[in-house]
Amino acid sequence: xTSIQPDITPSHSAVRAKYAVFLTFFLCGFVFASWAARIPLxxxxxxxxxxxxxxxxxxxxxxxxxxxxxxxxITSRFSSAFTVMVSALVFASGMGSVALSALLPSQLLLGAGxxxxxxxxxxxxxxxxxxxTQVEQRLGYTIMPxxxxxxxxxxxxxxxxxxxLEYLRxxxxxxxxxxxxxxxxxxxxxxxxxxxxxxxxxxxxxxxNQTKGNPFAAWLEWRTLVIGFTVLAASLxxxxxxxxxxxxxxxxxxxxxxxxAGWMGSMALALFVTAMTSMRWFGGALIDKYGRVIVLRxxxxxxxxxxxxxxxxxxxxxxxxxxLLWGVGCALGFPxxxxxxxxxxxxxxxxxxxxxxxxxxxxxxxxxxxxxxANIFGVKNALLLLVIPLCISLMLVSKLxxxxxxxxxxxxx
Numbered sequence: 001x002t003s004i005q006p007d008i009t010p011s012h013s014a015v016r017a018k019y020a021v022f023l024t025f026f027l028c029g030f031v032f033a034s035w036a037a038r039i040p041l042x043x044x045x046x047x048x049x050x051x052x053x054x055x056x057x058x059x060x061x062x063x064x065x066x067x068x069x070x071x072x073x074i075t076s077r078f079s080s081a082f083t084v085m086v087s088a089l090v091f092a093s094g095m096g097s098v099a100l101s102a103l104l105p106s107q108l109l110l111g112a113g114x115x116x117x118x119x120x121x122x123x124x125x126x127x128x129x130x131x132x133t134q135v136e137q138r139l140g141y142t143i144m145p146x147x148x149x150x151x152x153x154x155x156x157x158x159x160x161x162x163x164x165l166e167y168l169r170x171x172x173x174x175x176x177x178x179x180x181x182x183x184x185x186x187x188x189x190x191x192x193x194x195x196x197x198x199x200x201x202x203x204x205x206x207x208x209n210q211t212k213g214n215p216f217a218a219w220l221e222w223r224t225l226v227i228g229f230t231v232l233a234a235s236l237x238x239x240x241x242x243x244x245x246x247x248x249x250x251x252x253x254x255x256x257x258x259x260x261a262g263w264m265g266s267m268a269l270a271l272f273v274t275a276m277t278s279m280r281w282f283g284g285a286l287i288d289k290y291g292r293v294i295v296l297r298x299x300x301x302x303x304x305x306x307x308x309x310x311x312x313x314x315x316x317x318x319x320x321x322x323x324l325l326w327g328v329g330c331a332l333g334f335p336x337x338x339x340x341x342x343x344x345x346x347x348x349x350x351x352x353x354x355x356x357x358x359x360x361x362x363x364x365x366x367x368x369x370x371x372x373x374a375n376i377f378g379v380k381n382a383l384l385l386l387v388i389p390l391c392i393s394l395m396l397v398s399k400l401x402x403x404x405x406x407x408x409x410x411x412x413x
Contacts, residue, residue, distance in 0.1 A: 034161055035098070
């Protein structure tokens, strides 16, 4: 495979785009977590239980799935800047509908709003990852893990703001509308600073053949599917931790003959997120020094070791060490998968869409399926089963070897 070089752009444009994409990732994480933090209030407003709320979650998941199926086709024909601009308006209108649904109240408007929000949010996610890989290739050094760390920073900030609003007993509609409108305005500003907004750098339209090509053909490419499986394994680990790690702590260990307190499970999850985010922030330097294949192999081995320690250790203190290894080990799979899918810029859009679809479907469906196994074997034993996809991923990771990206000459002065 060979790298297809786009037109060279000035260094300051790449740096400007880099910070715009950083802010895009942060804003998306912030919006998502701000909504998630108000879910208990939404359930109270509509007088619905957790099972009924789960149906509304499916509306958002359905919108996301439709967007991920169409993302390759859309991003193959429009620039990532245009796609982010449109998708920001779409998910802002969807979340605006959710905010207004509480005034009526209308469950139909709530479900429709969540579907539109899921569609716009997932489409924006694919486009911002595509832009991130393009900026990364322009700069000549790894930034994708840091971008995903910024998403994590955004979720922490959004969750904290949502918790503060809950503590102050602030209403639902006006704060959410204000947040979404502000985020949409900032995202429109960010998209105007993307490489693909004014520099001619839109790799997927760089040749006539690609424009006429079939973006869905990426689903038949062996290397793309291998990258997708690597992302799938990492996404499974991340999603399983968020859904099942606190419960695994409470039900799988004993302290002085009793179950650990609930806050200990929450603290374990916080340690996991801290380890994962830290690795994403600092992991790019390791990739640049040792290469993505070596770093990913080490990360997968750390994940396997961490899961085994967590699953077989009867001691909670030792298990915490395993959780830290688990968080560090699964941190880079998703962002590095995005970079690997974009090695050939000409086909980056359709390949990133495929890898993202596999990863997010894993996040959406994997943890619930794991719940059925947890009901039979227990949470700790069910989590140990995640070692299987990790071992397969370890055997396939060599296929993620980099096709040399375009490296930009450093700006003088």
